[in-house]
Amino acid sequence: MQKFVIQGGRRLEGDIVVQGAKNSALPILAAAFLCKGESVLENCPKLSDVYAACRILSSVGCRCEMQGHTVIVRAEPSGKAAIPESLMQEMRSSIIFLGAMLGRLGTCTLGYPGGCELGPRPIDLHLEALRRMGVQIREENGILMCTTPRGLHGARVHLQFPSVGATENILLAAVLAKGDTIISNAAREPEILDLARYLQHCGAKIEGAGSSTIRVQGVKQLTGCTYRIMPDRIVTATWLACAAITGGALQLLHTDAASLEGILDVLEQMNCQCSRDVSSLCINAGKPLKAVRYLKTMPYPGFPTDAQAIVMAVLCKAGGTSVIEETIFENRFRHVDALVRMGADIHVAGRVAVVHGVKQLCGAQVSATDLRGGAALLTAGLGAEGETVLTEISHIDRGYDSPETVLRSVGAKIERR
Numbered sequence: 001m002q003k004f005v006i007q008g009g010r011r012l013e014g015d016i017v018v019q020g021a022k023n024s025a026l027p028i029l030a031a032a033f034l035c036k037g038e039s040v041l042e043n044c045p046k047l048s049d050v051y052a053a054c055r056i057l058s059s060v061g062c063r064c065e066m067q068g069h070t071v072i073v074r075a076e077p078s079g080k081a082a083i084p085e086s087l088m089q090e091m092r093s094s095i096i097f098l099g100a101m102l103g104r105l106g107t108c109t110l111g112y113p114g115g116c117e118l119g120p121r122p123i124d125l126h127l128e129a130l131r132r133m134g135v136q137i138r139e140e141n142g143i144l145m146c147t148t149p150r151g152l153h154g155a156r157v158h159l160q161f162p163s164v165g166a167t168e169n170i171l172l173a174a175v176l177a178k179g180d181t182i183i184s185n186a187a188r189e190p191e192i193l194d195l196a197r198y199l200q201h202c203g204a205k206i207e208g209a210g211s212s213t214i215r216v217q218g219v220k221q222l223t224g225c226t227y228r229i230m231p232d233r234i235v236t237a238t239w240l241a242c243a244a245i246t247g248g249a250l251q252l253l254h255t256d257a258a259s260l261e262g263i264l265d266v267l268e269q270m271n272c273q274c275s276r277d278v279s280s281l282c283i284n285a286g287k288p289l290k291a292v293r294y295l296k297t298m299p300y301p302g303f304p305t306d307a308q309a310i311v312m313a314v315l316c317k318a319g320g321t322s323v324i325e326e327t328i329f330e331n332r333f334r335h336v337d338a339l340v341r342m343g344a345d346i347h348v349a350g351r352v353a354v355v356h357g358v359k360q361l362c363g364a365q366v367s368a369t370d371l372r373g374g375a376a377l378l379t380a381g382l383g384a385e386g387e388t389v390l391t392e393i394s395h396i397d398r399g400y401d402s403p404e405t406v407l408r409s410v411g412a413k414i415e416r417r
Contacts, residue, residue: 004390004404006381007413008363012248014410018236018255019045019401020069020229024194026093027168029053030100031195032073032224033062034176035202039224041071045232045401048394052090056083056097073224079104085111085143091398095123095165098146099172102135106148125166129157133173133181154179154218162187162212162299168195174216175204181216188212189300190259194230201225231255235400236281237263237307238375242407244272244285245314245383250410252281262303266292266311270318291320291357297328309335309376316344317383318357326351335373338366342380342388363388368395378403382412 020043030053032039044050046069054064054071060083063074081101088094088111101108112123127137130146132155138145154177157170167187174181186192188210196209202225205217236255243250244267257264257276264274264281269292273284292315297305305328315322316339326332333353336346341364345356363386368374374396381388393416396403404414 001391002393003417004378004381004393005415005417006363006378006388006390008361008381008384008386008388010246010382010411010413012243012246012250012382012407012410012412015251015253016239016406016410017253018231018239021045021191021194021232022047022049022399023093023164023189023232023234024191025050025229026053026091027096027172027191027195028198028227028229029057029071029073030096031172031199031202033057033060033075033079033097033100034104034172035075035222035224037224038072038074039202040226041073042069042226042228043231044069044071044229047398047401049091049093049398052087052094055090056087056094059084059087060097060101075104075224081105081107082109083111088113093165095126096168096172098126098144099130099169102130102146102148102152103173103176106152108146109143111143123165125159125161125163126169129159129166129170130173132157133177152177154181154216156182157184159183159185161185164189164192167192167214171195171199171206171214171216174218175199175206175222176220177218179218181218183214183216184212186212186214187299190230190233190256198225198227201227233259234304234306234372236260237304238310238379238400239406240267240281240283241310241314241379242382242412243283244270244289245317245379247285248410249284249286250282254279255281257281262301263307263311266295266303270314289314289318289357291315291318291322291355294323294325296325297332299328305329305332306372308332309372310379312346312353312355313339313376313380313383315355316346316358316361316380320357322355322357324353324355326353334369335376338364338377339380341366342384344380360385362386365389365391367392371395371399375400382407382414
């Protein structure tokens with residue numbers, strides 16, 4: 001079992017090139033299954049979730065090769081219509097392969113997704129939308145068997161919640177379906193726009209991606225292309241948080257500042273100085289941190305749930321009291337006990353956490369319980385006095401490409417053992 005050993009209290013300073021976005025790479029990898037010929041996906045991060053997606057592609061008949069940060073996918077003419085349950089269990093977002101397989105093959109057999117235990121992430125929205133598009137779904141012993149006896153067709157789909165995963169699955173199914181699909185109350189996250197842009201490069205007809213209404217006109221064929229994955233806004237937020245908690249100064253390169261305004265606003269409320277241009281961000285956290293009175297996670301463009309735990313770690317050292325309300329996932333406070341072990345003063349009631357800032361965090365032995373909670377403990381360890389030993393770091397490897405190397409390059413003292 002691997003772990004991070006962190007000697008905290010060191011100010012971070014320097015430049016970081018931000019990795020490609022996990023939450024963009026995974027649906028685009030699924031989309032490559034729809035395409036004739038070869039897709040070359042650049043700026044793809046080296047993550048365990050990306051490797052899991054490549055194993056799924058290989059299992060359904062694709063040739064999948066990773067060269068550095070480029071993944072090459074070639075979908076063979078005869079794809080397989082079933083994903084082994086063991087592969088589905090490797091990550092929560094594996095359900096995105098459902099739309100792609102139905103779009104290309106018209107049939108699919110798979111299990112329920114696995115991954116971090118953040119509470120229920122129901123796929124009812126996905127399944128109901130696909131039923132509207134002509135999919136018949138039968139479940140036996142936790143296995144979903146999906147068919148399209150009369151073919152996949154376009155439909156009007158209104159999402160009761162702007163689910164990112166459901167929006168992605170509908171897009172993946174709709175691009176090769178017969179007729180037009182209109183998705184209302186669609187998710188607006190930048191990663192949705194990135195997926196749509198890739199599909200458009202491959203020949204799909206999509207309008208409105210990035211807005212709450214997306215229109216898709218089905219086409220007969222998609223052809224693979226070369227495409228560059230967008231930068232990861234949550235990884236960017238993590239490095240900003242690491243600078244804030246250590247009183248550091250970082251310049252983040254090859255990022256997308258426009259997608260981070262909600263996070264930057266919170267950091268500025270905390271007394272950090274942030275400046276940005278189109279593809280870079282600078283943060284200077286030389287002043288004492290201040291609490292944020294109220295922070296509520298919301299679908300994009302609101303404050304992202306994926307950044308909640310990371311920002312909470314910084315608020316542990318901010319003067320005053322902060323209140324955080326989590327509205328997306330019910331188990332997003334699993335990192336709190338470990339932060340308290342490090343000296344934080346946090347009280348949780350249901351989906352609300354009250355954080356009273358303390359002068360100092362202390363190193364401790366803690367375990368990551370999920371991806372973003374693990375990143376929060378990594379952040380806290382950098383800002384704590386003494387040594388922090390962080391175990392179960394396989395969760396962190398799902399979303400961060402060699403984080404110890406990145407952090408050492410800007411002055412952190414951290415080892416993977």
